[in-house]
Amino acid sequence: MQAPAFVAVVGHNGAGKSTFFKVLTRTLPYQGEVLLNDQSLHHLSNPAATGLLSYLPQKNMVAFPVKVRDLVVMGLFRHKRFFEQYSAQDYETVQQLLNNLEIPHLLDREFTELSGGEQQMVWLAQLMLQDAAICLLDEPTQQLDIYHKKRVFNLLTDWTVQKNKLILCITHDLVNLHGHVGYILNLSKPEPQLEVLSAETIRENMLYLEEKPPVI
Numbered sequence: 001m002q003a004p005a006f007v008a009v010v011g012h013n014g015a016g017k018s019t020f021f022k023v024l025t026r027t028l029p030y031q032g033e034v035l036l037n038d039q040s041l042h043h044l045s046n047p048a049a050t051g052l053l054s055y056l057p058q059k060n061m062v063a064f065p066v067k068v069r070d071l072v073v074m075g076l077f078r079h080k081r082f083f084e085q086y087s088a089q090d091y092e093t094v095q096q097l098l099n100n101l102e103i104p105h106l107l108d109r110e111f112t113e114l115s116g117g118e119q120q121m122v123w124l125a126q127l128m129l130q131d132a133a134i135c136l137l138d139e140p141t142q143q144l145d146i147y148h149k150k151r152v153f154n155l156l157t158d159w160t161v162q163k164n165k166l167i168l169c170i171t172h173d174l175v176n177l178h179g180h181v182g183y184i185l186n187l188s189k190p191e192p193q194l195e196v197l198s199a200e201t202i203r204e205n206m207l208y209l210e211e212k213p214p215v216i
């Protein structure tokens with residue numbers, strides 16, 4: 001699979017979607033061979049630090065008080081040396097990104113006081129700032145309202161093309177995939193494969209997922 005490509009990773013609860021991402025982020029041991037950019041995952045040195053891979057987990061916690069702009073600016077970590085301060089230019093970049101995401105009003109808010117959906121938009125901003133070639137997002141719209149769900153899918157699919165990204169996005173929101181260019185990977189199917197997004201493949205996969213999952 002070559003960039004640019006947007007892939008919606010779908011499947012019943014427990015189908016293995018998050019497990020698939022944990023393998024790609026090397027947080028789970030695995031058997032067999034996984035290739036990223038034609039290289040074995042075992043042989044890649046720190047894909048996050050080199051800008052190859054970024055990952056937005058389903059549950060992302062912050063246990064300390066932090067302003068939104070200070071959390072988002074950390075997305076630029078790989079351009080900084082150890083203990084190097086973020087510059088006024090870096091914070092300007094954050095401001096512009098939050099403008100694009102329509103959340104400029106969150107800039108100076110305390111992150112832990114935000115709603116679940118607001119927090120999810122902030123994490124998305126930080127991931128976009130990381131600007132990795134391959135982005136893994138685990139249910140990034142789970143807590144968003146209808147407007148923001150639609151908006152995030154538009155943002156992600158536009159971003160895929162504009163910045164030549166490979167985006168793998170776990171989602172249960174198949175309805176929001178209508179009108180987008182990309183693929184579906186349904187991990188509930190016995191032999192999952194990339195299916196080109198279309199009204200027909202979305203409908204077929206929705207019908208598939210409405211059925212009781214097989215017990216393995």
Ligand SMILES: Nc1ncnc2c1ncn2[C@@H]1O[C@H](COP(=O)(O)OP(=O)(O)OP(=O)(O)O)[C@@H](O)[C@H]1O
Nearest residue numbers: 011012013014015016017018019020058170172187
């Ligand atoms: N740490 C773990 N130890 C043992 N089994 C696990 C562990 N984490 C996940 N599993 C199991 O692996 C299977 C796949 O889990 P996974 O979290 O990948 O599912 P998922 O497709 O992401 O589901 P959901 O849609 O509910 O998020 C499940 O049966 C789950 O119980």
